Amino acid sequence: MAERMRRRRVTIADIARESGYSKTSVSFAFNSPRRISDEARKKILQVAESLGYYPDTLARNFSLQRHHSIGFLLPHAIPDAMQNPYIQQVIQGVGSVCQEEEYTLTVIPPFGKSLSKAIRSAAVDGMITMGMEAEHRGVDSIRMKDIPFITIDGTPSGGMHSVNIDDRQAAGDIMAYLLGLGHRRFALISVSGERDIPAISSSVIDRRMEGYREVLASAGLVCPSESVRLYHSPCSLSGGRTAGAQVLADHPRPTCIVTMSDITALGVMQTLREAGVPVPGAVSVAGFDNIPEASIMVPGLTTVDQPAWDKGVTAGQLLFAMIRGDGPRAGRACISHRLVIRESVAPPQQL
Amino acid sequence: MAERMRRRRVTIADIARESGYSKTSVSFAFNSPRRISDEARKKILQVAESLGYYPDTLARNFSLQRHHSIGFLLPHAIPDAMQNPYIQQVIQGVGSVCQEEEYTLTVIPPFGKSLSKAIRSAAVDGMITMGMEAEHRGVDSIRMKDIPFITIDGTPSGGMHSVNIDDRQAAGDIMAYLLGLGHRRFALISVSGERDIPAISSSVIDRRMEGYREVLASAGLVCPSESVRLYHSPCSLSGGRTAGAQVLADHPRPTCIVTMSDITALGVMQTLREAGVPVPGAVSVAGFDNIPEASIMVPGLTTVDQPAWDKGVTAGQLLFAMIRGDGPRAGRACISHRLVIRESVAPPQQL
DNA sequence: CTGAAAGCGCTTACAG
DNA sequence: CTGAAAGCGCTTACAG
Numbered sequence: 063m064a065e066r067m068r069r070r071r072v073t074i075a076d077i078a079r080e081s082g083y084s085k086t087s088v089s090f091a092f093n094s095p096r097r098i099s100d101e102a103r104k105k106i107l108q109v110a111e112s113l114g115y116y117p118d119t120l121a122r123n124f125s126l127q128r129h130h131s132i133g134f135l136l137p138h139a140i141p142d143a144m145q146n147p148y149i150q151q152v153i154q155g156v157g158s159v160c161q162e163e164e165y166t167l168t169v170i171p172p173f174g175k176s177l178s179k180a181i182r183s184a185a186v187d188g189m190i191t192m193g194m195e196a197e198h199r200g201v202d203s204i205r206m207k208d209i210p211f212i213t214i215d216g217t218p219s220g221g222m223h224s225v226n227i228d229d230r231q232a233a234g235d236i237m238a239y240l241l242g243l244g245h246r247r248f249a250l251i252s253v254s255g256e257r258d259i260p261a262i263s264s265s266v267i268d269r270r271m272e273g274y275r276e277v278l279a280s281a282g283l284v285c286p287s288e289s290v291r292l293y294h295s296p297c298s299l300s301g302g303r304t305a306g307a308q309v310l311a312d313h314p315r316p317t318c319i320v321t322m323s324d325i326t327a328l329g330v331m332q333t334l335r336e337a338g339v340p341v342p343g344a345v346s347v348a349g350f351d352n353i354p355e356a357s358i359m360v361p362g363l364t365t366v367d368q369p370a371w372d373k374g375v376t377a378g379q380l381l382f383a384m385i386r387g388d389g390p391r392a393g394r395a396c397i398s399h400r401l402v403i404r405e406s407v408a409p410p411q412q413l
Numbered sequence: 414m415a416e417r418m419r420r421r422r423v424t425i426a427d428i429a430r431e432s433g434y435s436k437t438s439v440s441f442a443f444n445s446p447r448r449i450s451d452e453a454r455k456k457i458l459q460v461a462e463s464l465g466y467y468p469d470t471l472a473r474n475f476s477l478q479r480h481h482s483i484g485f486l487l488p489h490a491i492p493d494a495m496q497n498p499y500i501q502q503v504i505q506g507v508g509s510v511c512q513e514e515e516y517t518l519t520v521i522p523p524f525g526k527s528l529s530k531a532i533r534s535a536a537v538d539g540m541i542t543m544g545m546e547a548e549h550r551g552v553d554s555i556r557m558k559d560i561p562f563i564t565i566d567g568t569p570s571g572g573m574h575s576v577n578i579d580d581r582q583a584a585g586d587i588m589a590y591l592l593g594l595g596h597r598r599f600a601l602i603s604v605s606g607e608r609d610i611p612a613i614s615s616s617v618i619d620r621r622m623e624g625y626r627e628v629l630a631s632a633g634l635v636c637p638s639e640s641v642r643l644y645h646s647p648c649s650l651s652g653g654r655t656a657g658a659q660v661l662a663d664h665p666r667p668t669c670i671v672t673m674s675d676i677t678a679l680g681v682m683q684t685l686r687e688a689g690v691p692v693p694g695a696v697s698v699a700g701f702d703n704i705p706e707a708s709i710m711v712p713g714l715t716t717v718d719q720p721a722w723d724k725g726v727t728a729g730q731l732l733f734a735m736i737r738g739d740g741p742r743a744g745r746a747c748i749s750h751r752l753v754i755r756e757s758v759a760p761p762q763q764l
Numbered sequence: 765c766t767g768a769a770a771g772c773g774c775t776t777a778c779a780g
Numbered sequence: 781c782t783g784a785a786a787g788c789g790c791t792t793a794c795a796g
Contacts, residue, residue, distance in 0.1 A: 073774080084782065084783040084784075085774085085775095086775085086776080087783075089774070089775060090776095090782090093775075094776095098782075099781060102781080116557045116558055116559065117773085117774075119558075120475045120480065120773080121772070121774040121775095122773080123471060124472060124475040124774070124789080124790095125773075126775070127788065129470075131519060133517070140505055140508040140511075144504070144508060150495070157491040157495060158491045160520075161490065166519045166520060166521050166535055168482060168517045168518070168519045169517060169518040169520060171508060172512075183470060183517075184470065184517055185470050185481065185536060206465065206467045207467055208422075208467065299705075328709060358683070360686075360710075360711040422789085424789055426789080434766080434767085435766065436767085436789095436790085436791095437766070437768080437769095438766060440790070441765095441766090445792095468789085468790075469789055469790070471789080472789035472790040473791085475772060475773080475774095476771085476789075476792090477772090
């Protein structure tokens with residue numbers, strides 16, 4: 063088709079020739095208009111217009127040594143990663159900062175399971191990753207690239223810049239609430255990594271487990287045990303459904319199901335509804351994240367609010383500071399969390 | 414911090430000097446290994462490794478004349494655009510194609526309300542837009558850029574490549590279903606453009622309205638009229654809430670609320686729930702899109718399934734075909750839709 | 765198999 | 781105010 067039959071590109075050289083001015087002047091006409099005479103500028107702009115000139119982004123960026131885009135490295139394949147509302151929210155937060163800074167946001171899917179390849183070819187000035195451990199081989203690729211980067215929900219150590227909440231405390235908070243209502247028989251659904259990268263780093267999972275365990279211990283409970291069973295599920299709706307079915311199959315049935323992500327909780331609740339098990343009548347369900355759906359659901363999901371949007375914004379702002387070179391020495395932001403009490407959790411039924 | 418003190422970049426010139434080979438050979442070592450001797454390759458790779466060489470993406474892309482990324486132009490600001498699950502799904506569809514092609518996906522937010530500026534600086538090999546009219550000034554910017562582009566939910570005409578469903582037929586289908594159940598008093602919630610770009614092009618809105626009207630006419634109804642009131646709402650949860658309140662304030666109350674997007678319908682349902690108006694007991698609600706939430710909701714939302722994911726995939730595939738130069742002459746894909754009947758619509762109550 | 769050289773299209777010190 | 785020229789770091793015909 064016509065638009066594929068690209069006539070040779072119109073360059074500043076063409077404009078220079080046509081207008082009688084130099085390439086320098088042409089460039090100035092666009093980028094530093096005040097450095098040339100009105101007459102020259104007018105003439106050049108007019109010739110540019112008539113020739114249908116459009117600056118070459120590739121050449122411009124190369125010359126300016128910047129991409130004008132920041133990268134968001136997906137923890138796993140698009141279908142899994144972007145279907146998680148929590149991740150979506152984080153992306154939106156990052157995106158809103160990009161919008162302000164007039165940068166584009168480059169979403170980098172892992173190419174054919176090869177993260178390093180994806181990282182290598184990413185045309186970005188900085189990168190945000192999710193759930194990456196300091197030891198992850200992907201980190202080396204980014205370091206090699208020599209661009210600033212920040213990890214969200216990763217390991218807040220190892221010299222990596224990171225944005226996190228206090229996962230241990232947050233997990234403890236919700237568990238304390240559940241114990242306070244009288245629950246003593248739990249199903250804990252932790253996160254299992256799919257592919258080679260979990261949605262959240264294993265250190266985050268570890269810290270949440272610590273939080274749960276600490277508070278459980280104060281009530282004399284141990285995990286895993288007869289009273290507190292441990293399950294694992296991918297961070298997805300279908301993962302939640304499967305986990306829900308597993309819990310239902312086990313006996314005795316817990317009075318409360320605690321998940322490490324809302325999307326998993328939604329899946330669990332779907333299974334329960336289909337099985338005719340009333341929530342919270344027969345069993346309570348607690349989540350983690352506070353995705354928008356948590357409040358739309360009926361019953362509303364009791365969960366830990368970790369402001370995904372804020373995490374994205376904070377990471378974005380830190381990253382831009384680093385790109386500008388006026389970044390903080392040690393970037394380790396901790397965002398506050400909050401227990402959100404809705405209807406999916408009630409005191410356990412008397413037996 | 415250390416990583417900001419960039420020592421001068423290690424380039425192929427450095428490797429050439431250190432290894433005793435030419436820049437050509439160094440380049441071959443990485444990109445056409447079989448064009449040089451084993452010995453040379455080994456030596457070069459080893460020197461590269463020891464120097465911590467990492468190819469410069471900017472230079473590489475410039476030389477290769479490609480960005481290795483395709484752009485997704487957001488119809489409006491990040492918070493609005495990306496919070497709409499329908500748009501999210503489209504993005505995911507496009508993204509999944511990118512992943513296969515080993516391309517990144519550049520999300521382009523409108524810079525400070527300036528679309529053209531955003532388009533101009535976008536470093537992409539092709540572009541996908543949503544809801545763009547052929548006459549939109551943004552289209553000219555893209556044309557100037559001389560890269561292939563496709564619009565989803567835009568105007569399937571004007572020589573633009575596009576991906577759509579049969580909006581008129583789809584709107585007619587759901588209206589026919591509602592009339593069939595006996596509804597005769599409707600609130601129709603159309604889409605109003607926020608900012609200067611609506612979420613869906615006005616031509617799409619027009620075609621849906623045509624579909625509604627045509628079928629309404631067959632039942633002797635006219636829109637707008639006493640029986641069929643017309644409202645307008647932005648494509649968002651909050652927009653839906655506001656519209657819901659408006660509908661509730663009017664009398665007589667319709668037996669069925671018909672929206673042009675599920676996200677709006679969800680907002681409407683929230684308002685109804687808070688007002689204690691049972692759905693579908695007192696009033697039925699119908700949507701458009703079939704976003705994932707539509708099935709999670711209680712009651713499930715009766716709506717038109719327009720496969721957002723498929724739209725994204727189709728647009729992505731067409732775009733890559735165009736980028737490769739083996740694109741179709743006239744790209745105008747029409748995806749099939751489907752009526753999805755759930756619980757949010759019931760026959761009207763007897764009075 | 766190897767290398768000198770041109771080229772991708774801009775930006776920008778520098779000199780006039 | 782204006783322009784010749786270097787430079788950004790690669791890739792790739794072309795010649796040997």
